[in-house]
Amino acid sequence: MVSGYPTPPGHSGSVTSPATATRLYENGKVVAESFPCEDAQAQLDRHPGAVLWLDLLHPEPADLAAVAATFSLHPLAVEDALADHERPKLDRYPSHIFLNVYGVDIAADSAAGITKTELSVFVTDRALITVRKSASDTTRLVERWDANADLSEGNGVAFLLYGLLDVVVDGHYAATQRLDAAMDSVEDALLEEGGAPRPVRLHAMDLRKTIAALRRAIAPMPELVSQAMRADLKLVGEHLMPYYRDVEDHAKHTVDQVEHLRDRIEGLLQADLAEQGNVLNDVTRKLAAWAAIVAVPTAVTGYFGQNLPYPGYDRFWGWIFSTALIVLMSGGLYISLKRRGWL
Incomplete structure (x- = not known):
């Protein structure tokens, strides 16, 4: 147990927090799963070459404290895992690495905006502990690990972290693609002659807010993946390094896509504003012309006092x-x- 981190009353240092999922990987195979949290350390002891995934959904502070006591998690990292709306980051502690990332999803019509799932991750020598701040589907994560199970052999917990980062970054890219498609549907309406109707402009403003929220979740990811590959962390071996570089490349490409979307929506809104200005100028010119025509007889009759x-x-x-x-x-x-x- 890390010094300075108290053991909650009633706990003796063993894991008793309820988990939504537990899995043990050894030599590319799942050797145990769905076992109670309190058996996690015993499972690791029985399988010296295995690595553990322990998933917790919105745990209580006392429950997470028990997990921290068993796996020697730093109290500052545990505090971040319990707090909401932490920024995406990677922090290094003596006994583990702590990451905070966001999974994202965009409604099909983008009307509901962006849905972000905050995920805190503890990476120890033999365990990947995920703390989800809200309910989310972990099926894709498990499927990715099962599809690449051969990568687990000899790579330890780095294999689990790779699968998690890969799924998160893929979700980010899918969200940008969906936003790009949604923007296609409003582009023609925004560029209509005379300016777009008010509902279309409001929808475009909603897209801009969604892109801004998406950017906050995506922009730090390339640096985060790069930090995970640092040699001094001794986390990613030579065999997995190309896979991590691939995730980093996808993260950079996704950031470029978000920047492109932001520039695109800003350009469309500016073009619509310019079109509205052109229409206003045209109307003003017409009104000024008619005012000039009416002003001539008005001035003449007024000058001569012709009240006929x-x-x-x-x-x-x-x-x-x-x-x-x-x-x-x-x-x-x-x-x-x-x-x-x-x-």
Whole structure:
């Protein structure tokens, strides 16, 4: 147990926290799974060459403290694992490595925005401990490990970390592709003559917010993977190094995609704003032209004081006629301007 980290009342240093999943890999095979947490250390002792995956879903502080006592996890790392909305990072401690990453998902129509799943990861010599802050599907993670089980032989826990990072980065790239497709659907509407309707502009603003949220989760990933490959960590061997470099390359490509999406949506919004400005200038020019035409007779009649009598000038029906004419002309002008979208 790490000095300074208290053992919770009722615990003797063994793992008693309920886990959502446990798996033991040895020589490319799963030798045990779905066993109780309290048996984790015993399983490792029975299989000296095996590595453990222990998954915890939103554990209580006391439960995570018991895990920390068994696997010698640093109290600062445990504190970060319990806190929400930590930034993506990789921290090195004497007995383990701590990572915080985000899995992301985008709704098919992007209307619901981005869904981020915060994942804290402890990497010890023989165990990968994942702490999920919210419910999420781990099926893809297990499938990736099973599909690449041959990589586990001789690579220890680095094999598990590779699979996890690969799945996370693949999810990031899939999210950028879905956003790119969603942006295609609004691009033509944003570039319509006269400017886009307000609902389309609001949808574009929603896409921009989603891209910003996605960027915060994705931007640190290339540096994070690069740190995991550092030689002084002695985590990634020569056999797995090309696979980690491949994940790093995918992470860099995904960051480039996010930057492209951000530039693209900003360009589209600026183009729509410019189009609205062009329409406003055109309307202003037309109104100024009509004002100039009306100003000439108004100035002449005003200068000479030509208040001419109109038909029915001294009759009641004349007042009715002039009033109706004003109402009809004003109403007709209002309808015309409304149809043009000026009002």
